[in-house]
Amino acid sequence: MAPICLIEALPSGGWRVNDSALCILKNVQQPVQVIAIFGPKGTGKSFLMNKIAETQQGFRLSLPGGPCTEGIWMLCFPHPSLKEHHLVLLDIEGFDTEKGDKRKEIKLFILAVLLSNVFIYNTQGGVTQEELQKLIYVKELPHLVKAASDEETNTCLLASLLPHFIWCSRDTILDLNMGEEILTPEDYLNDVLNARQGAESSVCWINKLFLQPRLYDICEPCPTARFVNLDSLPEDQLAFLFKKQVQTLKEYIFNKGTKTITGGEKATGQMLACLVESLTSSLSEGDVVPLDKVFERVAWKEGSKKPDSPDCSFPCSNFTEGNTLAHPVVSTTRDRKQEFGEEIKCVGPSQYSPKFERVVVQQSGKPTSSTRTRKQLSVNMEKPICLIENSASGDLHVNQKALEILSEVQQPVIVVAIVGLYRTGKSYLMNKLARKQKGFSLGSTVESHTKGIWMWCVPHPIKQDHTLVLLDTEGLGDVNKGDEKNDCWIFALAVLLSSMFVYNSMGTIDQNALDKLHYVTELTECIKVKSCNSKDEDDSFHFSRFFPAFVWTVRDFILELKLDGHPITENEYLEHALQLRPGYGAKVQKYNFPRQCIRSYFPSRKCFVFERPVSCVEKLRKLEEVSENELETSFVKQAKEFCHYVFETAKTKTLHGGHNVTGTLLGNLAVTYVDAIRSGAVPCLENAVVALAQIENSAAVRQAHEHYMKEMERLVKFPTATIEEFSELHAVCGKEAIQVFMNRSFKDDDRTHQGELMRVINLSYENFRQKNEQESANLCTKVITDVSKTLEERITMGYYSKSGGYRCFIEDQEKMIKDYKASIVKGIKLEDVLNDFLKEKEIIAQTILLADNTLTEKEKQIEAERIKAEATQQEMKVMEKNQEALQQMVVDQERSYQENVQQLMEKMEVDRGKLLEEQKRVLAQKLKEQETLLKSGFDEQADRMEAQIRDLRRDLDQTQSSSWLSDALDALGTVATCFLPGIVGKGIGLATKLFSRLF
Numbered sequence: 001m002a003p004i005c006l007i008e009a010l011p012s013g014g015w016r017v018n019d020s021a022l023c024i025l026k027n028v029q030q031p032v033q034v035i036a037i038f039g040p041k042g043t044g045k046s047f048l049m050n051k052i053a054e055t056q057q058g059f060r061l062s063l064p065g066g067p068c069t070e071g072i073w074m075l076c077f078p079h080p081s082l083k084e085h086h087l088v089l090l091d092i093e094g095f096d097t098e099k100g101d102k103r104k105e106i107k108l109f110i111l112a113v114l115l116s117n118v119f120i121y122n123t124q125g126g127v128t129q130e131e132l133q134k135l136i137y138v139k140e141l142p143h144l145v146k147a148a149s150d151e152e153t154n155t156c157l158l159a160s161l162l163p164h165f166i167w168c169s170r171d172t173i174l175d176l177n178m179g180e181e182i183l184t185p186e187d188y189l190n191d192v193l194n195a196r197q198g199a200e201s202s203v204c205w206i207n208k209l210f211l212q213p214r215l216y217d218i219c220e221p222c223p224t225a226r227f228v229n230l231d232s233l234p235e236d237q238l239a240f241l242f243k244k245q246v247q248t249l250k251e252y253i254f255n256k257g258t259k260t261i262t263g264g265e266k267a268t269g270q271m272l273a274c275l276v277e278s279l280t281s282s283l284s285e286g287d288v289v290p291l292d293k294v295f296e297r298v299a300w301k302e303g304s305k306k307p308d309s310p311d312c313s314f315p316c317s318n319f320t321e322g323n324t325l326a327h328p329v330v331s332t333t334r335d336r337k338q339e340f341g342e343e344i345k346c347v348g349p350s351q352y353s354p355k356f357e358r359v360v361v362q363q364s365g366k367p368t369s370s371t372r373t374r375k376q377l378s379v380n381m382e383k384p385i386c387l388i389e390n391s392a393s394g395d396l397h398v399n400q401k402a403l404e405i406l407s408e409v410q411q412p413v414i415v416v417a418i419v420g421l422y423r424t425g426k427s428y429l430m431n432k433l434a435r436k437q438k439g440f441s442l443g444s445t446v447e448s449h450t451k452g453i454w455m456w457c458v459p460h461p462i463k464q465d466h467t468l469v470l471l472d473t474e475g476l477g478d479v480n481k482g483d484e485k486n487d488c489w490i491f492a493l494a495v496l497l498s499s500m501f502v503y504n505s506m507g508t509i510d511q512n513a514l515d516k517l518h519y520v521t522e523l524t525e526c527i528k529v530k531s532c533n534s535k536d537e538d539d540s541f542h543f544s545r546f547f548p549a550f551v552w553t554v555r556d557f558i559l560e561l562k563l564d565g566h567p568i569t570e571n572e573y574l575e576h577a578l579q580l581r582p583g584y585g586a587k588v589q590k591y592n593f594p595r596q597c598i599r600s601y602f603p604s605r606k607c608f609v610f611e612r613p614v615s616c617v618e619k620l621r622k623l624e625e626v627s628e629n630e631l632e633t634s635f636v637k638q639a640k641e642f643c644h645y646v647f648e649t650a651k652t653k654t655l656h657g658g659h660n661v662t663g664t665l666l667g668n669l670a671v672t673y674v675d676a677i678r679s680g681a682v683p684c685l686e687n688a689v690v691a692l693a694q695i696e697n698s699a700a701v702r703q704a705h706e707h708y709m710k711e712m713e714r715l716v717k718f719p720t721a722t723i724e725e726f727s728e729l730h731a732v733c734g735k736e737a738i739q740v741f742m743n744r745s746f747k748d749d750d751r752t753h754q755g756e757l758m759r760v761i762n763l764s765y766e767n768f769r770q771k772n773e774q775e776s777a778n779l780c781t782k783v784i785t786d787v788s789k790t791l792e793e794r795i796t797m798g799y800y801s802k803s804g805g806y807r808c809f810i811e812d813q814e815k816m817i818k819d820y821k822a823s824i825v826k827g828i829k830l831e832d833v834l835n836d837f838l839k840e841k842e843i844i845a846q847t848i849l850l851a852d853n854t855l856t857e858k859e860k861q862i863e864a865e866r867i868k869a870e871a872t873q874q875e876m877k878v879m880e881k882n883q884e885a886l887q888q889m890v891v892d893q894e895r896s897y898q899e900n901v902q903q904l905m906e907k908m909e910v911d912r913g914k915l916l917e918e919q920k921r922v923l924a925q926k927l928k929e930q931e932t933l934l935k936s937g938f939d940e941q942a943d944r945m946e947a948q949i950r951d952l953r954r955d956l957d958q959t960q961s962s963s964w965l966s967d968a969l970d971a972l973g974t975v976a977t978c979f980l981p982g983i984v985g986k987g988i989g990l991a992t993k994l995f996s997r998l999f
Contacts, residue, residue: 001077003059006090007111007280008071009104014284017276021074025088025276028269031258033079034088036112036163039122040134041094044170047221048122049089051246052253054080059091072111076269081254086269088259090116097134107283109137110145114279114289115272117259119163119210124170127215129192129203131169138205147291158209161291164256165210168249174217189215214252218245261298274298379409379457379467379663384440388493388674390452390474394486396493396674402455403671409663412652414460415469417453417494417548420504421516422475425555428613428623429504430472432639433646434458440472453493457663462647467663469653471498476519489677491519492526496673496683497666499653500646501548501602506555509577509607511591520597528684541948543601544922546656546685549649550602553642557609574607582937596941603925608642611635655689658914659746668692689747697745697753704741705760708733712768719776723828723888726772730765734896735903737761742907751904758900762893769889773828780824780833787819788837795844806852806863809845828885831877838874842867915959923952 006021035052037045046059053075070093079085092112095105113119123131147157167189174188193207206213221242222233235243259267261275278294387402416433418426427440434440434456453473460466473494476487495501505513529542552574561568563576578595581588598605612620613635619626628636653661661669672691676683711733720726741757748754791812794800800809817834824830845867849860926949933942 001075003073003075003091006072006074006276009108015107015280017280022273022276024074024076025269025273028076028086028272030084030086030268031266032076032086032088032269032272033082033118033254033257034090034116034259034267034272035118035120035253036090036092036116037120037122038092038109038112039094039120040124041096043094043122043124044221045094045120045122046091048120048168048170048218048246049075049091052250053077053087053089059089072108079254082258085258088269088272095137102136106137106140106144109135110141110283110289111279113141113162114145115259115275116163118166118253118256120166120168122168122170124172126172127167127169127174127188127192127217132167132192132206133202135202135206138202138209139200141205141209143288145289145291155208159211162209162211165206165213166249166253167213167215169215169217171220172217173219185215185217189213216245216249216252218242218249261295271298379405380459381405381457384454384456384470384472386452387455387471387670388453390486390490396452396489396677398667398671398674403667405455405457406663406667409457409467409469409666411465411467411662412660413457413467413469413663413666414463414500414650415471415498415548415653415661415666416500416502416646416650417471417473417498418502418504418553419473419476419491419494419519421477421506424475424504424506425623426475426504427472429502429553429639429642430456430470432643433468433470435461435643440470453490453497460647466652469663469666477516488519488522488526492523492683493670493673493677495523495547496527496685497653497669498548500551500650502551502553504553504555508557508559509552509554509574514577514594517594517598520601521594523597523601526682528682528686530684530686540597540601544603544925545918547602549651550598550605551646552605552607554607554609556612558611561609570607570609571605573609574605578605580933580936580938580941599929603921606645608638608645610638610642654914655692655746656685656918657689657747657911658918659911665692665696668695693745693747697748700741700744701753701757701760703744704737704757705764707740708737708761709764711736712764716768716772719772719779719828721827723885726769726828727888727892730768730892731895731899734761734765735899738899738903742903746911754900754904758897761896765892765896773885776827776829777833780827780829783823784816784820784833784837787823788816791816800848801851803852803854806845806849806855809848813841813845828881831874831881835874835878838871842871912959916956919952919956919959923949923956926952 001024004021004024005018008016008018010016035049037049039045046061050058050061055075058075059073072093073091075089075091076086079087090112092108095108121135123134125131142151142155142158145158146154147161148154174185193203193213219239219241221238259272261267261271265271267275275294275298278298279289282289282294385402385405386399389397389399391397416430418430420426431437431439435458439456440454451474453471456470456472458468458470460468471494473490474487476491503517505516507513523543524540527543529540529546561570561573563572568576578599580592580595611632611634613623613631614620614626615632619630653666655661655665669688669692672688673683712729715729715733716726720729737757741754745753791809794809794812800806820834821830846864849855849863849867852860855863926945930942930945930949933939933945
């Protein structure tokens with residue numbers, strides 16, 4: 001295809017998108033790679049893009065002093081090296097450093113970097129800081145493109161979204177010789193970027209915003225033909241070095257993969273078209289581009305438009321149909337080197353929520369089943385994979401491949417994590433839970449073998465539609481590592497991610513064992529519950545609401561389970577070890593502190609003791625090769641009891657309030673907590689829930705809207721016979737979409753996301769309604785054209801221009817109307833099309849009437865009055881039909897809203913039940929602990945717990961009160977006034993507020 005203008009600037013300062021270019025993109029359903037080039041005028045940008053496209057006649061070249069490219073031009077064709085992909089080249093109008101319109105140029109720069117996944121900065125004149133400083137627009141980028149309200153967070157998020165940066169220095173040959181050392185172009189560029197510069201210089205911002213920029217020097221294409229139009233120059237006359245350098249550049253670019261939208265989702269041409277429309281719309285509306293709004297527009301536009309829609313029927317035989325994305329794709333923010341102070345801070349919601357697109361799953365494009373249920377995907381891994389990597393320097397990173405695996409797990413997860421000192425047999429115990437002989441790697445030396453946190457996802461052996469996620473952690477206390485703080489973070493992450501926490505130790509539970517469990521006493525330094533609390537404020541009494549069940553496994557246990565000569569159970573053994581000592585001295589407090597933490601932080605506790613699995617030391621070193629028949633019978637029995645307990649009692653991982661965690665959410669949790677740790681902050685449980693709610697609720701809106709669109713396209717046979725039929729199908733699909741949203745969303749306290757779903761469904765409903773009317777009009781027009789052929793032919797032949805011709809005309813027209821109505825039993829636009837047809841024939845009828853000399857003037861006058869009356873009557877029918885359609889639209893909106901209210905009430909009742917269960921469990925635990933303290937004579941500690949118990953009872957009473965539901969309905973009524981149009985929204989919103997007062 002030939003280049004076509006994609007975006008042009010208007011004199012008013014706005015932007016106009018070329019519909020023909022959009023139609024080309026909308027016909028491309030394959031993933032696209034987007035390359036944009038930007039730089040000063042007259043630096044050969046168009047010529048370089050033509051070489052990348054391997055075409056002699058592509059973008060129009062400009063001669064010195066001649067006209068240059070204006071706006072943004074596009075070239076789109078099948079990718080030369082990536083199968084089932086398209087390549088989109090964007091040639092951007094060059095900027096003028098002295099006389100240019102800076103307001104226009106900055107917006108062109110924004111469009112270039114946000115539309116592309118490879119950005120080429122093209123210059124002439126050498127590789128110097130002066131040439132980079134010309135890119136002044138990069139300094140304005142963080143101020144004009146907003147991904148977050150916080151400045152630092154916004155910069156980091158932009159860095160994760162911006163394309164690969166390539167600096168092409170044209171007509172240049174770098175001198176890379178530095179004495180005996182030869183530099184690479186990357187070294188040369190680093191020297192330029194890292195030279196002294198101002199904090200607000202263009203070079204500084206390039207360093208901040210673009211990760212790993214690359215430099216390519218490209219010599220003159222033909223030194224002997226500088227003033228010749230290069231597009232007419234034969235290929236064999238181009239310099240050999242120039243062709244080689246361009247080829248090297250192309251190979252690098254083509255290896256950079258496809259353009260992605262948020263969350264790593266591969267962008268098709270259709271999605272790119274939506275992004276173009278959204279960005280230009282935002283730039284026309286104001287100077288600041290809100291990325292969240294841009295991507296929201298892309299989400300619903302992409303879901304509501306299809307390549308075969310009437311406005312995108314651009315024929316293009318060169319385009320090959322590609323497959324839509326069939327597997328989930330997950331992305332994380334790119335790693336950046338940052339320096340942080342030593343002060344520990346608690347991350348607030350504003351710092352979490354901008355990352356809501358960090359892990360987003362794109363579901364398969366297959367239509368959803370009409371059974372109203374969404375198939376939940378499970379994963380059965382053959383072997384474990386590292387989830388959280390722990391580098392030699394102690395830096396934690398979430399493994400991208402592990403996140404991709406978790407993103408495929410759409411079932412609720414039960415997460416069991418094991419922690420303990422190194423060389424205590426943790427991995428072997430986890431293999432037992434996986435019911436495998438081998439899996440988590442076992443070490444046989446004195447060094448810690450497992451590094452970081454490893455993950456193994458397997459189907460739960462008992463609970464259907466659940467996935468068991470096993471987390472094996474790096475051994476604590478490794479003398480070679482010597483980093484206590486790093487061990488604390490591993491311990492804290494295991495607690496935060498699991499629903500059952502297993503602490504594994506050797507020998508007995510004595511003071512030495514509890515001393516080694518000092519990590520539990522440091523959890524207050526590693527975990528915060530509420531963001532509003534100060535660093536020194538202790539909110540650890542809330543831990544039991546969030547923390548997992550605690551299981552202590554004691555390995556190589558050789559003692560007899562007896563106390564004062566009487567047999568005791570394993571649990572009694574643990575409770576005895578956790579008993580407090582009376583007194584107030586420093587030694588007593590040191591003795592009691594770890595015991596108090598275990599008793600207070602975890603909602604339940606359990607103990608298992610294991611004898612040595614084999615007596616032979618050699619077999620012990622190679623335990624994973626020892627068959628079960630060779631193991632000690634007592635160990636086999638104990639291991640089975642342990643596994644049975646875990647399978648039966650380990651609960652689904654939930655967030656505060658009882659919302660089930662899926663694999664996708666677990667991946668988000670891991671990224672959220674690790675990001676907080678790496679930034680020097682303390683992971684905050686409350687803010688993590690807020691951040692995950694943003695992620696999940698945004699995904700729930702997209703998924704629900706997608707379900708509505710697919711079901712409407714599947715069920716509605718356009719045009720429908722009646723308005724009522726269309727409305728009923730809309731009601732069914734809308735109800736299912738709300739159910740999809742309710743099943744996935746949580747903590748949408750202000751009902752913003754539910755309101756957004758109402759908005760996008762209402763917009764799609766309006767689009768479908770208009771399509772239904774248009775299809776009905778098209779069908780009726782075709783029918784009336786067919787049945788009126790005889791009438792039209794006779795009019796054309798002058799058949800009615802005779803005596804008695806008017807009576808013949810009326811008879812033929814009435815027969816035609818009868819045939820028309822008989823052909824269309826029912827049709828939404830039947831009367832409209834008939835009315836338009838009769839209007840067209842009014843003048844012809846009057847002409848025939850006046851020419852018919854068989855009629856008297858009185859008869860003609862009477863007939864004219866009859867024609868006028870019938871026309872008025874027909875107009876009234878059309879008005880009635882239109883009024884019925886308008887009333888039905890109001891009914892549909894009211895019914896849709898009431899369905900939202902009904903399902904919200906049902907969901908709130910379920911959520912309230914889960915929260916009540918959680919609150920009652922925590923209250924029961926605290927009351928039991930208080931009773932134990934009183935029986936043991938610790939009256940003062942029991943009194944201190946009284947305040948906590950009062951707070952818990954107050955929360956319980958508040959949850960049981962009717963205001964809980966009333967507040968939710970009030971919030972929904974408020975958003976309804978914003979998202980439902982006109983009086984309908986206001987009326988419904990007011991009605992809901994009045995309705996909520998009844999509770």
